[in-house]
Amino acid sequence: MRSIVTIHDLIFLRKPQYYKFIDRLIYKFKSKYACTNADRIIAISEKTKEDIVELYNINPSKIDVIYQSCDDSFKTLSSTAKKEKIKEKYKLPDKFILNVGTIEARKNLLLVIKSLPKIDNEFKLVVVGRETAYTALVKKEIANLDLKHRVIFLKNVPFTDLPLIYQLADLFVLPSYYEGFGIPIIEALYSNIPVVAATGSCLEEAGGPKSIYVSPDDENSLANAINKVLTDKELQETMKQKGLEYVQKFNNEIVNPQLMDCYLKTMKQ
Numbered sequence: 001m002r003s004i005v006t007i008h009d010l011i012f013l014r015k016p017q018y019y020k021f022i023d024r025l026i027y028k029f030k031s032k033y034a035c036t037n038a039d040r041i042i043a044i045s046e047k048t049k050e051d052i053v054e055l056y057n058i059n060p061s062k063i064d065v066i067y068q069s070c071d072d073s074f075k076t077l078s079s080t081a082k083k084e085k086i087k088e089k090y091k092l093p094d095k096f097i098l099n100v101g102t103i104e105a106r107k108n109l110l111l112v113i114k115s116l117p118k119i120d121n122e123f124k125l126v127v128v129g130r131e132t133a134y135t136a137l138v139k140k141e142i143a144n145l146d147l148k149h150r151v152i153f154l155k156n157v158p159f160t161d162l163p164l165i166y167q168l169a170d171l172f173v174l175p176s177y178y179e180g181f182g183i184p185i186i187e188a189l190y191s192n193i194p195v196v197a198a199t200g201s202c203l204e205e206a207g208g209p210k211s212i213y214v215s216p217d218d219e220n221s222l223a224n225a226i227n228k229v230l231t232d233k234e235l236q237e238t239m240k241q242k243g244l245e246y247v248q249k250f251n252n253e254i255v256n257p258q259l260m261d262c263y264l265k266t267m268k269q
Contacts, residue, residue, distance in 0.1 A: 002266050005038040007031060009180025010051040011106070014201075018106045032056050040266045042066050042259075045181045047202035066258045067205075069250045070183050074163045074190040086164040090154055093124045097226065098169035098193070100128045100162070100184045101176075103135045108175045108198070108216050113141045116150060118223035120230060128154045128165060166191035171229055174203065175216045182206035189247035194239035196225045208246030210239050 012019045012027045019027070035041055035056050041063045043049035049063045086092070097119075101107045109127065116125055131153075142151050157165070166172070172188035175198040185206040188195050197203040198216035207213070212229065214221040229235055248254075 002039045002269065003037070004040045004042060004263065004266055005034040006042040006044070007035065007048055007052055008044050009048055009178075010055055011178050011180065013055050014051060015106060015178045018104070039269060040064065040262060042262060044068050045202040045205050047205065048180050064258075064262045066262060067250050067255055068181055068183060069252050069255050070187045070190065071159075071163075072252075073160065074166065074187045075251075076163075077192065078164050078167060083164050083168055086161055087168055089161070090152075090157075090165070092126065092152070092165070092168055095122050095170055096124045096126045096152075096168075097171050097173055098126050098128070098166065098188070099173050100166075100187070101174065102130045102132065103127065103138060104132045105134045106177050108177055109134075109138050110141055111175045111216060111219055111222055112173055113138055113145065113147065113151070114219040115223035115226065116147055117145055118220065119226050121150070123170065123230060124150045124152060126152045126154065126165070126169070128157050128162065131155065163187070163191060166193060169193050171196060171226060173222070173226065174198065175214070175222060176201065176203065177216050179203060179206075185211070186247050186250050189243040192240050192244055194229050194236055195243065196222065196229065208243060210242035210246065212239075 012024045016024055035052055035058050041052060043052060043063050043065050044067060046065050049065050052058050052063060053060050099109060099112060103109055112125060142148055166188055171194050173196045174184055178201040182203045185195055185197060185203060195207045195211040197207050197211060197213055199213045200216060204213055212225045214225050
């Protein structure tokens with residue numbers, strides 16, 4: 001019987017500090033065994049493919065890169081009335097920067113907090129995601145910088161509300177140290193908002209050439225990039241238009257046939 005394994009990332013090897021020792025051992029054993037013994041491997045990004053080749057010494061010809069898409073609810077812009085209801089429900093400000101994802105060290109929300117004093121006071125930061133122990137560090141920095149009035153945390157947001165929160169935002173920011181792909185970025189591009197993200201993993205693959213990327217360790221560069229977008233309407237429109245054009249490559253109509261081709265090709269081996 002032929003077998004195919006999908007590998008999302010090898011972050012536990014690239015950034016081991018974010019994982020418990022025993023978890024790393026288990027993840028490595030299972031994923032390396034699967035990659036070695038499967039007839040074919042699907043990697044969800046070119047970066048993940050590079051990691052599999054380098055870290056597990058797998059022949060690159062055995063690996064197909066097939067990107068993921070996001071839920072179709074992000075691909076349709078909602079009416080002004082619906083967005084106003086969501087804005088009222090969550091008491092969202094008129095102008096805000098959005099960050100979506102688990103609040104953990106790898107996703108590097110602390111960098112956004114440190115950059116916030118250097119960003120126009122008109123803009124608040126809205127954070128949507130599950131809290132972890134790392135959240136205490138983030139909130140401590142918020143208190144130290146006297147930013148409580150500028151940061152809004154939203155927890156347990158129903159998935160159906162999330163696309164509208166994206167569409168209300170002025171800009172999306174994701175300064176993660178490492179990701180396997182970066183679905184929140186394509187959710188933002190489908191939602192027609194500009195994206196500022198981090199270099200160093202695969203986020204450039206998700207965000208495309210017209211999004212802006214900075215070092216995940218440079219708060220000044222992050223602040224400068226965000227200010228550049230927020231103060232330049234022409235740049236905003238270019239990023240929105242080109243981002244929406246780029247993200248079409250992740251449509252189900254494109255991704256699904258690639259997945260089917262991979263399975264059929266493997267069956268015929």
